[in-house]
Amino acid sequence: MDGGVDAPADSGMDDASADGAVDGAMDADTDAATDAGPLPDSGTVASPAAEVLRTGTGGFLLRGVVLAPDAVLDPGEVLIVGDTITCVAADCSAEPSADSVTLIDTHGTISPGLIDGHNHLTYDFLPEWVPDPARLFDDRYQWADDPAYEAHIAPFGDGRSRGDHICPGAKWGELRSLMHGTTTVQGQSRNLSCLNRLVRNADHHHGLGRDQMQTNIASVRDLTDADATRLLDNYIDATPTTRYVVHMAEGLSDKARLEFASLAGRDPRSNRHMGQSLLAGNYMGVDYSGVAVLIHSMPLTESELMEVADTGSMIVWSPSSNIVLYGATAPIGRMIELGLTIGIGPDWTVSGEDDLLSEMRFALDWAGIEGETEITPQRLWEMATFDGATVVGLDAFIGKLEVGMRADISVFGRLGRAPFEAVTDSRAADVRLVLIDGQGYYGDSALEDTTAVNRDCEMFDACGTDKFVCLANTPGATTSTARASETVVDVESELVAILDDYGRGSELLPLVACD
Numbered sequence: 116m117d118g119g120v121d122a123p124a125d126s127g128m129d130d131a132s133a134d135g136a137v138d139g140a141m142d143a144d145t146d147a148a149t150d151a152g153p154l155p156d157s158g159t160v161a162s163p164a165a166e167v168l169r170t171g172t173g174g175f176l177l178r179g180v181v182l183a184p185d186a187v188l189d190p191g192e193v194l195i196v197g198d199t200i201t202c203v204a205a206d207c208s209a210e211p212s213a214d215s216v217t218l219i220d221t222h223g224t225i226s227p228g229l230i231d232g233h234n235h236l237t238y239d240f241l242p243e244w245v246p247d248p249a250r251l252f253d254d255r256y257q258w259a260d261d262p263a264y265e266a267h268i269a270p271f272g273d274g275r276s277r278g279d280h281i282c283p284g285a286k287w288g289e290l291r292s293l294m295h296g297t298t299t300v301q302g303q304s305r306n307l308s309c310l311n312r313l314v315r316n317a318d319h320h321h322g323l324g325r326d327q328m329q330t331n332i333a334s335v336r337d338l339t340d341a342d343a344t345r346l347l348d349n350y351i352d353a354t355p356t357t358r359y360v361v362h363m364a365e366g367l368s369d370k371a372r373l374e375f376a377s378l379a380g381r382d383p384r385s386n387r388h389m390g391q392s393l394l395a396g397n398y399m400g401v402d403y404s405g406v407a408v409l410i411h412s413m414p415l416t417e418s419e420l421m422e423v424a425d426t427g428s429m430i431v432w433s434p435s436s437n438i439v440l441y442g443a444t445a446p447i448g449r450m451i452e453l454g455l456t457i458g459i460g461p462d463w464t465v466s467g468e469d470d471l472l473s474e475m476r477f478a479l480d481w482a483g484i485e486g487e488t489e490i491t492p493q494r495l496w497e498m499a500t501f502d503g504a505t506v507v508g509l510d511a512f513i514g515k516l517e518v519g520m521r522a523d524i525s526v527f528g529r530l531g532r533a534p535f536e537a538v539t540d541s542r543a544a545d546v547r548l549v550l551i552d553g554q555g556y557y558g559d560s561a562l563e564d565t566t567a568v569n570r571d572c573e574m575f576d577a578c579g580t581d582k583f584v585c586l587a588n589t590p591g592a593t594t595s596t597a598r599a600s601e602t603v604v605d606v607e608s609e610l611v612a613i614l615d616d617y618g619r620g621s622e623l624l625p626l627v628a629c630d
C-alpha cells in the first residue's frame with residue numbers, strides 16, 4: 116500500500132430461480148466426472164476445452180458447474196440476455212431467448228466475476244520490492260520513508276500525478292486482474308477517463324450508477340474536525356456516500372494501534388473530531404452506520420472488533436502484503452466468527468501477490484500453517500464475490516449468479532470434487548472466459564469469435580495456452596483520446612519506456628506468471 120500521504124483523499128444473495136433442480140448442498144462434491152473423467156479425491160484437474168454448441172445472438176447460455184448463491188448446480192446453466200442474467204438453474208431451456216442465444220458447454224466452473232477489494236492498480240507494473248537486508252517493518256509509515264523503497268517505486272512515483280504514468284500502469288494492473296478472472300477492483304485510482312474501461316473500478320468508473328465511494332489513503336489520524344464534518348455531510352446527503360474506504364492500522368506499532376480509536380471519534384488531540392465517530396452515530400438528527408470499510412485492520416482489539424460489528428463496518432483482508440511487510444496479519448478467524456463482512460485483495464504487486472487468485476492461494480497456505488480452519492476455498496470465494504460486492508457497495512448489481520444481476524462472469528477451466536478449489540487452483544491459463552456486462556474480454560481463443568466484445572481483440576499466450584484479450588476500443592473509453600484504441604502491446608511498450616528511463620526496462624512485471 117503506497118505510504119502516500121500525498122495521495123488526495125477521495126473528497127466523494129437466496130437460491131437461483133428454483134425451477135432447476137438444485138443439486139447438492141454448498142459443500143458437496145460435484146459429480147462432474149462425466150466431463151473431465153474420474154476426478155481426483157482432492158485438488159482439481161484441467162477440464163476439457165469449452166464447446167460452442169450453437170452460435171446465436173443477443174446473449175449466451177453457459178453450461179457447467181455453476182456456483183450459485185446458495186447451491187452448487189452440477190450440471191447447471193446460466194442464461195445471459197444482453198448485459199443481464201435471466202436464469203440460473205439446472206435447466207434454463209424453457210426461459211425466453213434460451214433457444215436463440217449462443218450455447219456454450221464450458222466444461223468448467225462458472226462463477227460470478229471476482230471482486231478485488233484492495234489494490235493500487237497504478238503500481239502493478241512494478242515487481243516486488245524486497246528490502247535488502249530482508250526485514251520486517253512496524254507500520255506502513257516506516258517503509259514509506261525507506262530510501263530503497265522510494266527508489267524501487269520511482270518509475271511510478273516520479274510521475275504519480277501525470278496521466279502518462281497513471282493510465283498505462285493502471286491498465287496493466289487491470290489487464291492482469293482480467294486474466295485472473297477479476298472483473299471489479301477497488302484500487303484507489305485517480306478519477307481519470309482512461310480508467311473508464313476494461314474492469315470496473317469500484318471507486319470511480321464502475322458503470323453501475325453513481326459513484327458512492329470515497330477513499331482515503333492518508334492516516335485517519337490526520338482527519339480534522341472540518342474533514343469529519345465534510346464526510347458526515349456526505350454520509351447523510353440525499354445522494355450519500357455509502358462507502359468510506361480507509362487504510363486502517365497497517366502494522367503493529369503504537370501509531371497504527373491508535374488509528375481505530377481516532378476514526379471512532381476518541382482521539383484526544385485537538386481538531387481531531389473528538390466525540391464524532393466516522394463509523395456510526397447520529398449527525399444532524401440522522402443516524403448513519405455501515406459505511407466504513409477498514410483495509411488491513413491488523414492490531415484491532417476484541418472490543419474494537421465488536422465495535423466494527425456493532426457499527427456495520429466492513430473489513431478488507433490482504434494477507435500476503437501483511438505477512439511480507441510485518442510478519443503478521445489481521446485476526447481473520449475472529450473476524451469471521453463475529454460475522455463481519457470481509458473482502459479480500461492483494462494490495463499491490465510491490466509487496467502483495469500479483470493477482471487475486473494467487474492471493475487466495477497464499478491465504479490458504481497461510482491458514483494451513485496457522486491452523487485457521489475458517490479459511491477455506493469456499494470462504495475465500497465468498498470474500499471475492501458477494502461479500503466483496505457488499506464491501507464495495509455494488510451488491511445490488513454484481514457478486515452473485517442471480518436473476519437480474521449484471522452478467523459479470525468468470526469461467527474457470529478446472530473441475531474437482533471441491534467445487535470452489537476449481538477457482539482457487541486456477542491460473543491465467545485456466546481462466547476460460549471472462550464476461551463483463553455479458554461481453555467477452557478474455558478467454559480461450561476458440562471462444563473469441565462468439566464471445567468477444569469487439570473485433571479489436573488480441574492474441575495472448577498464457578503460459579502456452581492461446582487466449583484472446585480485448586482492450587482497444589472497448590466500451591467506456593472516451594473515443595476522443597488516443598488511448599481509446601491503444602492495444603496491450605502499446606501499453607507494454609509505454610511501460611517499458613518509463614522503466615527504461617531508470618535503466619530497468621527488463622523489470623516490467625509480466626501479466627501472467629508461468630512458474
Ligand SMILES: [Zn+2]
Pocket residue numbers: 116117233234235362410462
Ligand atoms: Zn493498500
